[in-house]
Amino acid sequence: MDVQRGAGDVVTLDDLMTQARSLSEDIDFTAVTQWKARAEGRKAIGHMPTYVPRELIHASGMLSVGITGGGDRLEIIRGDAYFQSYICRIPRSTIELALSHRLDVLDGMLFPSICDVIRNLSGMWSMIFPDRYVHYVDVPQNFDVAVGGKFWRRELETLRTDFARLSGVAIDDDALRASIAVYNENRHVIRDLYRARSERPWIFPMSEVYYILRAGNVLPPEEHTAMLREYLVLAPGESDRRDQDRSRVVLAGMFCEQPPHGLVLTLERAGCYVVDDDFLLGLRWLQDDVTTTGDPLDALVDAYLNHSAMSASRYAPDGDRGRWLIDSVARNRAEGVIFAAPSFCDPALLDQPMLVTALDRKGIPHTEFKYAEDTGQFAVIREQAGTFSDSIRLWSEA
Amino acid sequence: MSAVRKEDSMLLQKQMMSDHYDRLASAHDEGRKVVYTFVPGNLNELVRSFGLLPVLPEINALQSGLRKKSGEYIAEAEKNGHSEDVCTYVKCDIGMLKKGNIGPTGTQLPKPDLLLLSYTGCFTFLKWFELLREEYGDVPVAMLHVPYQANGRIEPHQRDYVVQQMRTEVIPKLEQVSGRAYDEDRLREMLRLSARAEDDLVWTLESAKRTPSPIDAYFGGVHYIGPIFSAFRGTQGAVDYYTALRAEVQERLDAGQGPVTPEGPMGTEKYRLVVEGPPNWTSFREFWKMFYDEGAVFVASTYTKVGGLYDRGFRHDPDHPLETLADYCLGCYTNLGLPTRVDLLEQYINDYNADGFLVNSVKSCNSFSVGQLMMLRQLEERTGVPGVFIENDLVDPRYFSAANIKNRIESYLQMLDQKRGKAA
Missing domain, CATH: 3.40.50.11900 (Rossmann fold)
Known part of the structure; x- marks a missing residue:
């Protein structure tokens, strides 16, 4: 199976995965450098995980670049000098990326309100790089449009002004609506992929989906959408992919510091089909299309207030903390949940007892372990996940 | 070490704290309601203007630390599934609750009638009160999101946002819990x-x-x-x-x-x-x-x-x-x-x-x-x-x-x- 790309180029799944993997693992951000070099005056804005309004960056003609730390391919030399041993790994590897000049390609950096670590990292960034654009993106925790919505609109206006100044391109409403449409399309195809994976996880293994999604950190959204579409066509064409006797699980806790690919493979090899997850959540934070008519800032406000993904960093006003997870288990016909949280991740680890309680009430099996983005030994995790998977398959009441 | 020397002001404060915990212990029997909230960004005057009594979980936790009780409370929370990696104030509070919610002066702490989640300068506050909401079940929460001062200066729209939340979220819930109208004077x-x-x-x-x-x-x-x-x-x-x-x-x-x-x-x-x-x-x-x-x-x-x-x-x-x-x-x-x-x-x-x-x-x-x-x-x-x-x-x-x-x-x-x- 292959697909035709542009001027007669034929692409196979191997080609696509090689490209996606290369984009995912390139800690030198070569793709960003190349994108900037294609036209005079292009700029790129980095952002830490979870939600930032990427549509505004796109509408100003700049590239939005997701920064998810250095993964397992970066030796930390200077980054450790900035953080105590009890701080998670993503800030230290992100600082390492910056101090080793790998992030010089960025013209600004956004720090969404995930937790106190990323929040304080914004201040560190502004002290280390006083001449660079740094902005802490303080999303509302009040979801009344007249209160939190008003505040968030004002924050978006600030970003709109800032991005226009940085790029030299005024962001008019038409341009912003067009960018919203571009990201709607991207999120739409990601939702297609998640649905397809849930239906036939043996066709769309997590070990591939992970690379395909992560490539979206550095690609323009239009190119990422094209890559997702190619993958949706190519993966089903692999004749050797057959349903196996594996457990269907949902993964939770990976919304910020990303797991190493080896961990993803380990879960698959331990007998798990991952049918839903919360990694790279920022790419699909908005769970429905954003309106492309009317005032585009109001549309973004409405989308954030009413159509956001649930995450540990977002207040749950209705008190039903575990509902999204229960819903995911039901929707994806999952048989259990694996909590995989980064060590020292306050949001994920403080959230976990509440999610565990919610699962216990429903009798849904679960297991828990921690990781770091550079975890290299997977034997214990494989044993634990394998035992969990076996127990579900062999003794589940379902 | 020799016996501890206390200044007069310390003795005065000790008496104030002791009286406060006594009032808390009898609050529900006497028909008084209590509001749990946090030290940073506490709205003490507003809470008290409704005749409500504040409880500050960080104060309970640090008092438990001073009285050498925190170790056992933290162990209790960890036994109940709380990670060793996270805030020990939270675990101390949860552990104290699991062990009967006896406050630092040895008196019973009342169940909250309202959790006033003043989300000021600390992400963990949000999770802390979500956890308490789970523990207490049917307690209402008033969420007050206080924007971060990344640039060290208060922007007018940030102030408006906090005031608006007080008007639309905090005060109505304080009125509901207390049964009193907001009295600005x-x-x-x-x-x-x-x-x-x-x-x-x-x-x-x-x-x-x-x-x-x-x-x-x-x-x-x-x-x-x-x-x-x-x-x-x-x-x-x-x-x-x-x-x-x-x-x-x-x-x-x-x-x-x-x-x-x-x-x-x-x-x-x-x-x-x-x-x-x-x-x-x-x-x-x-x-x-x-x-x-x-x-x-x-x-x-x-x-x-x-x-x-x-x-x-x-x-x-x-x-x-x-x-x-x-x-x-x-x-x-x-x-x-x-x-x-x-x-x-x-x-x-x-x-x-x-x-x-x-x-x-x-x-x-x-x-x-x-x-x-x-x-x-x-x-x-x-x-x-x-x-x-x-x-x-x-x-x-x-x-x-x-x-x-x-x-x-x-x-x-x-x-x-x-x-x-x-x-x-």
């Missing part, structure tokens, strides 16, 4: 009392600019902030306490005396230090002794600003009641961006004529701790004053390594001596 009167107490608190803290300092602004300072940071801001009791405290400090100032330690008046002041970060509570007295035995006194601290940054000029303003409460919340120390925090520490080092500074980095508190190593380097570069970095925890006794900490402090003070010797 009563609130103004309480804010007037707050400002009076704040004047005397600032005077007390700034008395440390004198040499010798009549106070220890850290180990003594945590006592001085007690009433105003907890349940008493906006009350006549707090005004009376700070009047008494001021008179007490004035006496020592007039007599040229230093701070009073748990073992009596401190000897000659040899080192003047500034400190960033909260203290350890489980070995509080032992930790303090490591300094006063060496003649080291803390002349300024950032921890005593987590419940309000009054020494930079802020006072509660009765003429703009909700706006002033918003400004108060926005300006609490841990709600400020790191550059602003470094600026403040630099001013303290200069204004208080410090010989050195300590960063007491606690594992539990990422809000304080993330960036402190960088703050240390920045401050040394800017001021030329050497700093020392110590790691421990708030209330988890497993993280207080007395011998290591003592060694480090002694070496640091020796280094300050050598530096002085060279300068001379």
Whole structure:
């Protein structure tokens, strides 16, 4: 199976995965450098995980670049000098990326309100790089449009002004609506992929989906959408992919510091089909299309207030903390949940007892372990996940 | 160690706290309602203006640490699935609840009638009250999101956002729980009392600019902030306490005396230090002794600003009641961006004529701790004053390594001596 790309180029799944993997693992951000070099005056804005309004960056003609730390391919030399041993790994590897000049390609950096670590990292960034654009993106925790919505609109206006100044391109409403449409399309195809994976996880293994999604950190959204579409066509064409006797699980806790690919493979090899997850959540934070008519800032406000993904960093006003997870288990016909949280991740680890309680009430099996983005030994995790998977398959009441 | 010496103001405060916990113990029997809330960004005047009693879980946790109860509470929480990696204040509180919710003075703490989630300067607050909501089941929550001051200045739309939340979220829920209507005149009167107490608190803290300092602004300072940071801001009791405290400090100032330690008046002041970060509570007295035995006194601290940054000029303003409460919340120390925090520490080092500074980095508190190593380097570069970095925890006794900490402090003070010797 292959697909035709542009001027007669034929692409196979191997080609696509090689490209996606290369984009995912390139800690030198070569793709960003190349994108900037294609036209005079292009700029790129980095952002830490979870939600930032990427549509505004796109509408100003700049590239939005997701920064998810250095993964397992970066030796930390200077980054450790900035953080105590009890701080998670993503800030230290992100600082390492910056101090080793790998992030010089960025013209600004956004720090969404995930937790106190990323929040304080914004201040560190502004002290280390006083001449660079740094902005802490303080999303509302009040979801009344007249209160939190008003505040968030004002924050978006600030970003709109800032991005226009940085790029030299005024962001008019038409341009912003067009960018919203571009990201709607991207999120739409990601939702297609998640649905397809849930239906036939043996066709769309997590070990591939992970690379395909992560490539979206550095690609323009239009190119990422094209890559997702190619993958949706190519993966089903692999004749050797057959349903196996594996457990269907949902993964939770990976919304910020990303797991190493080896961990993803380990879960698959331990007998798990991952049918839903919360990694790279920022790419699909908005769970429905954003309106492309009317005032585009109001549309973004409405989308954030009413159509956001649930995450540990977002207040749950209705008190039903575990509902999204229960819903995911039901929707994806999952048989259990694996909590995989980064060590020292306050949001994920403080959230976990509440999610565990919610699962216990429903009798849904679960297991828990921690990781770091550079975890290299997977034997214990494989044993634990394998035992969990076996127990579900062999003794589940379902 | 010898028997602890207490100043009159400490005894007064002890009585205030004891009376407060007694009132809490009988609150529900007497038909009074209680509101749980946090120290940074607390709306004490507003809560009390409805006749409601505040409960501050951080205060309970630190008191449990002082009374050597926190270790068993934390173990209880971990046994119930809470990670060893996360905030020990939260685990201490959850553990205390699981073990019957007996407060620090030995009396029963009432179940909350409202959780006032003032999300100010600490992400963990959000999760903490979500966890308590799970534990207590049917308790309403009033969420107050206080935007972060990344640039160290309050933007008008941030103030409006906080005020709007008070009008649409906090006050309606306080009215519902209390059965009383919002009474702005009563609130103004309480804010007037707050400002009076704040004047005397600032005077007390700034008395440390004198040499010798009549106070220890850290180990003594945590006592001085007690009433105003907890349940008493906006009350006549707090005004009376700070009047008494001021008179007490004035006496020592007039007599040229230093701070009073748990073992009596401190000897000659040899080192003047500034400190960033909260203290350890489980070995509080032992930790303090490591300094006063060496003649080291803390002349300024950032921890005593987590419940309000009054020494930079802020006072509660009765003429703009909700706006002033918003400004108060926005300006609490841990709600400020790191550059602003470094600026403040630099001013303290200069204004208080410090010989050195300590960063007491606690594992539990990422809000304080993330960036402190960088703050240390920045401050040394800017001021030329050497700093020392110590790691421990708030209330988890497993993280207080007395011998290591003592060694480090002694070496640091020796280094300050050598530096002085060279300068001379």
